[in-house]
Amino acid sequence: MTFSPVLTFNDGNTIPQLGYGVWQVEDDIAEKVVVQAFEAGFRHIDTAKIYGNEAGVGRAIERSGLKPEEIFITTKLWNADQGYESTLKAFEESMDRLGLETLDMYLIHWMQPKQDKYVDTWKALIELQKQGRVKTIGVSNFTKAGLQRLIDETGVVPAINQVELHPFFNQAELREFNASKGILTQAWSPLGQGGELLESSIIGQIAAKHGATPAQVVIAWHLAVGNVVIPKSVTESRIRENYAALDVSLDETDVQAINGMDKSAEGAGRIGADPAVSDFA
Numbered sequence: 236m237t238f239s240p241v242l243t244f245n246d247g248n249t250i251p252q253l254g255y256g257v258w259q260v261e262d263d264i265a266e267k268v269v270v271q272a273f274e275a276g277f278r279h280i281d282t283a284k285i286y287g288n289e290a291g292v293g294r295a296i297e298r299s300g301l302k303p304e305e306i307f308i309t310t311k312l313w314n315a316d317q318g319y320e321s322t323l324k325a326f327e328e329s330m331d332r333l334g335l336e337t338l339d340m341y342l343i344h345w346m347q348p349k350q351d352k353y354v355d356t357w358k359a360l361i362e363l364q365k366q367g368r369v370k371t372i373g374v375s376n377f378t379k380a381g382l383q384r385l386i387d388e389t390g391v392v393p394a395i396n397q398v399e400l401h402p403f404f405n406q407a408e409l410r411e412f413n414a415s416k417g418i419l420t421q422a423w424s425p426l427g428q429g430g431e432l433l434e435s436s437i438i439g440q441i442a443a444k445h446g447a448t449p450a451q452v453v454i455a456w457h458l459a460v461g462n463v464v465i466p467k468s469v470t471e472s473r474i475r476e477n478y479a480a481l482d483v484s485l486d487e488t489d490v491q492a493i494n495g496m497d498k499s500a501e502g503a504g505r506i507g508a509d510p511a512v513s514d515f516a
């Protein structure tokens with residue numbers, strides 16, 4: 236079996252570059268599909284408190300028989316739990332649901348600038364890492380200004396920034412900023428949530444050239460540009476297909492053609508909320 240390449244964080248730990256995401260997957264289904272993902276070869280799972288399926292992921296880990304050191308598990312602190320003490324409490328509750336002693340990576344799910352608690356929240360993550368409860372700490376949906384503030388006020392640089400990122404919204408500027416600070420970039424909705432992106436003619440032509448599927452081409456592009464990538468599927472054949480993207484290698488012409496699909500200059504491409512202004516409970 237091909238194993239995912241690993242990338243090294245600024246704290247010295249490593250992460251499998253290709254992982255499996257479980258947003259919008261019911262808890263009982265999560266148990267089944269995470270087991271299928273492990274069988275396909277995935278060793279990195281991305282969940283969050285708000286997905287309501289940490290327990291299902293935990294049951295899948297137990298069923299898989301895989302040892303903690305063989306897998307990489309991420310969960311995220313939800314917005315309503317931001318703040319120092321509430322973060323410490325929410326972390327323990329997530330760990331109980333996951334059934335884990337130590338977590339590979341804990342992320343602040345959204346910056347929530349209006350709430351303005353993310354620096355205190357980050358201090359709690361720093362404490363959890365000091366205590367050895369979590370190996371790696373990072374953020375999700377952070378802007379350049381938010382990252383800079385965390386660094387300025389705590390001196391601790393997040394290991395990763397997980398953001399919306401796909402060929403229609405490729406975040407070139409933020410990726411460059413992240414890299415300049417030693418922060419890895421992780422792509423959420425990496426397939427653009429399926430649909431239009433996977434049906435586009437540019438992706439179709441590159442897929443035909445490599446004897447690959449459109450989803451595999453998009454995943455191979457993420458891997459080629461250095462993103463950590465976490466496609467979601469509840470369809471077993473697609474879980475296997477997505478994992479097999481590791482065997483597809485794009486050339487520079489393909490990568491440039493996909494880079495050219497970005498729509499952000501036209502003010503388009505983004506599917507989800509804008510972290511600079513988003514404010515949800």
Ligand SMILES: NC(=O)c1ccc[n+]([C@@H]2O[C@H](COP(=O)([O-])OP(=O)(O)OC[C@H]3O[C@@H](n4cnc5c(N)ncnc54)[C@H](OP(=O)(O)O)[C@@H]3O)[C@@H](O)[C@H]2O)c1
Nearest residue numbers: 256257258423424425426427428429450466467468469470
């Ligand atoms: N941090 C954040 O705020 C945030 C936000 C959103 C997502 N995420 C993370 O990122 C992960 C992935 O993002 P996402 O779930 O939004 O979207 P995605 O991975 O871009 O796309 C998932 C959609 O694509 C379909 N699909 C998957 N593989 C396919 C294939 N090989 N061929 C055709 N269609 C395929 C899936 O269908 P089926 O499932 O029906 O097969 C599903 O409808 C999430 O699960 C979550 O872990 C994080």
